[in-house]
Amino acid sequence: SFVQLASTKNMLRHGSRRCGALAARRSIPKRTRKTGIQGRHNNSKAKEGAKEGAKAKEGAWAKMKSRPIEYLSVPCVAAFVGITTNWMGVKMLFYPIEYAGMDWQRWEDTPYGLLGWQGVVPTKTEIMAKRLVSIVTQRLLSLQEAFAKLDAEELSELLLPAVQSSVAEHCGALWARALSPVLPALLPHLLRRLQSDIDQVLDLDQVVLSAFVRDKEVLVDLFQKVGRVELLFLVNSGFAFGFALGLAQMLAWAHRPATWTLPLAGAAVGYLTNWVAIKLLFEPADPVNVADLFVLQGLFESRQIEVSDEFAHFMSQRVLNSHSLLTDLSSGAQHGDLYKFLRKHLPYPIPSHVLEAAVHAIAQVAANPHQHPQLHSYVTSQLNIEKTLARRLKLLSPKDFEDLLHPVFQEDEITLIATGGVLGLAAGGLQTQLGWGGPGATLRAIGTIVFTLSSSLALYMHQEYEKDQDKPLASKARPNLRRRETIIRANPTLESLANDIMGDYR
Numbered sequence: 001s002f003v004q005l006a007s008t009k010n011m012l013r014h015g016s017r018r019c020g021a022l023a024a025r026r027s028i029p030k031r032t033r034k035t036g037i038q039g040r041h042n043n044s045k046a047k048e049g050a051k052e053g054a055k056a057k058e059g060a061w062a063k064m065k066s067r068p069i070e071y072l073s074v075p076c077v078a079a080f081v082g083i084t085t086n087w088m089g090v091k092m093l094f095y096p097i098e099y100a101g102m103d104w105q106r107w108e109d110t111p112y113g114l115l116g117w118q119g120v121v122p123t124k125t126e127i128m129a130k131r132l133v134s135i136v137t138q139r140l141l142s143l144q145e146a147f148a149k150l151d152a153e154e155l156s157e158l159l160l161p162a163v164q165s166s167v168a169e170h171c172g173a174l175w176a177r178a179l180s181p182v183l184p185a186l187l188p189h190l191l192r193r194l195q196s197d198i199d200q201v202l203d204l205d206q207v208v209l210s211a212f213v214r215d216k217e218v219l220v221d222l223f224q225k226v227g228r229v230e231l232l233f234l235v236n237s238g239f240a241f242g243f244a245l246g247l248a249q250m251l252a253w254a255h256r257p258a259t260w261t262l263p264l265a266g267a268a269v270g271y272l273t274n275w276v277a278i279k280l281l282f283e284p285a286d287p288v289n290v291a292d293l294f295v296l297q298g299l300f301e302s303r304q305i306e307v308s309d310e311f312a313h314f315m316s317q318r319v320l321n322s323h324s325l326l327t328d329l330s331s332g333a334q335h336g337d338l339y340k341f342l343r344k345h346l347p348y349p350i351p352s353h354v355l356e357a358a359v360h361a362i363a364q365v366a367a368n369p370h371q372h373p374q375l376h377s378y379v380t381s382q383l384n385i386e387k388t389l390a391r392r393l394k395l396l397s398p399k400d401f402e403d404l405l406h407p408v409f410q411e412d413e414i415t416l417i418a419t420g421g422v423l424g425l426a427a428g429g430l431q432t433q434l435g436w437g438g439p440g441a442t443l444r445a446i447g448t449i450v451f452t453l454s455s456s457l458a459l460y461m462h463q464e465y466e467k468d469q470d471k472p473l474a475s476k477a478r479p480n481l482r483r484r485e486t487i488i489r490a491n492p493t494l495e496s497l498a499n500d501i502m503g504d505y506r
Contacts, residue, residue: 063254073445073452074253074262074431075246080452081266081427082242082273083459085420086235089274092416093409094119094220112415120416121223122216128407129212129219135403136315137204140392146383147198156187158375159365163187166361171354179354193345201337207328211319218318226311227405230300232463234277239456241273249428263428270424274417278409285398300405301398308393311404316386322379326366330359338362 064071092111099106101116111123121128160183168176194201212219224231249265280299287297300307329338342355369376393401409416431448 061254064250067442069442069449070445071250071254073448074250075243076449076452077427077431078246078249078266078269078424079239079243080456081270081420081424082238082240082245083235083456084238085270085423086238086274086277087459087463088423089416089419090231090235092117092119092419094121094224097122097216097220119220121220125216125219126209126213129209131403131407132212132219133205133208135400136208136389139396139400140389141204141320141385143198143202143204144195146385146388147195149382149384150191150195150379151382152188152191152195154378155375156184156191158372158378159191159361160184160187162365162372162375163358163361166357166364167354170357170360171351175354190342190345194341197341201341202325202329203337207324208319210328211324221318222311222314223405225314226307227300228467229303230281230405232467233299234281235463236460237277237280238273239460241276242269245269245272259432262432263425266428266431267421267425270419270427271417271421274420278413278417281409282402282406285402287398297398298402301402304396304398304401305394307401307404308390311393312386312389315389316380320385322376322383323366323369325379325383326362330362330366 096117096119099113099116099118101113103113103116105114106116107113109124109127111118111120163183164176164180167179212222245265246269249262249269252265253261282298282300284296285298285301287295287302289295330336332339336359339355339359342358343352346355365372365375393404
């Protein structure tokens, strides 16, 4: 009975505890109880996700570690895609000069047809030339200012033999003898009047525009000469950017080796390498000082001194030379502005065929510079167009200076970038089909690596050869002219300090 009594007490004690716990649980709201249960469930899910992520990382790392050669082929192909697509993009900017392909369907002012292509610059020669014309005529050069540098007396002495010969040929010996004592005094007078009215007789906009439109290769040559450093950077940077993006592509393939992984990542590589390279050419336009350590500026703007000299030299040799200026001045014969100018200042007792002979003399001088070297040399040296253009280009703000080359990339820029994406997509698809980067493809991966690296090297060497074959436009004797082929350069203060420190060791 004593034992039964003790067990009864224990049961009552435990029962009261359970009742108290049950009552306490019932006093907690249902929402609170559910939240606690859900929190424990979420925590367990997070732990499971973290374990799965860790396993995936370990799995991806294990895959790359077990097959390093296969996975190394992925960034190598990406680097090859980067340099190749950028090279093709640069070539598509300028070539072919004329449309190549089936001319079934061609849209106006577009480089592409249904089945064909024409270089962007040759396609839009007139549009780009007009932008250059506005820069040259509105910001850099004034015809009246340039022609004011000519001495009317000296120029008339150089022109006199050609005018007398033309009058004798077209008007006869009688008129030649009659005008012989008058021309030496009349020519300087007419030339002085021409200097003051040159803007009405010679249209500088038309001179520059016609030079580019008449021969598309002139504009192509200008952009290639002036922007050769930027174009080389655009191509060669594709290899570095492509390889860096290819590492991310490799990780994506190791983490998820699906059929779409490499093509999608390849398209991203081709697109981004073109986009990033073009952005770095021109942005930022103004130099940005980063923590007083280095200066960041677009590659083209950082070369303003050199580009100004090269642009001015090209324009003075190919566009605004004495030959082209005299040719445009004498164009139109009896219907041209020079004839109208002469008719205005010479009364009608002087017949029209004498004025036509004078205009013909200027045309002959323009067309045969080798027969009048002294006259052409004098006009070129006195107009001094090269130095004027170079000096004023250097004074432009970086943003205004950018307009010299940026139009080449702004026209159909998206087409060039998209081309990189399409080629990258094709390369990624080819990798997937051949098993490159996947299991059991060691020999093919080795072949891929050798092919892509050797092809990239061959493309780089070809560009270096083309650069060496290109004759420099600017004089190498010019002092204090340093080419900057970098987007980032040292802060001038730190650079000067480094030069002082290293001076003793050179």
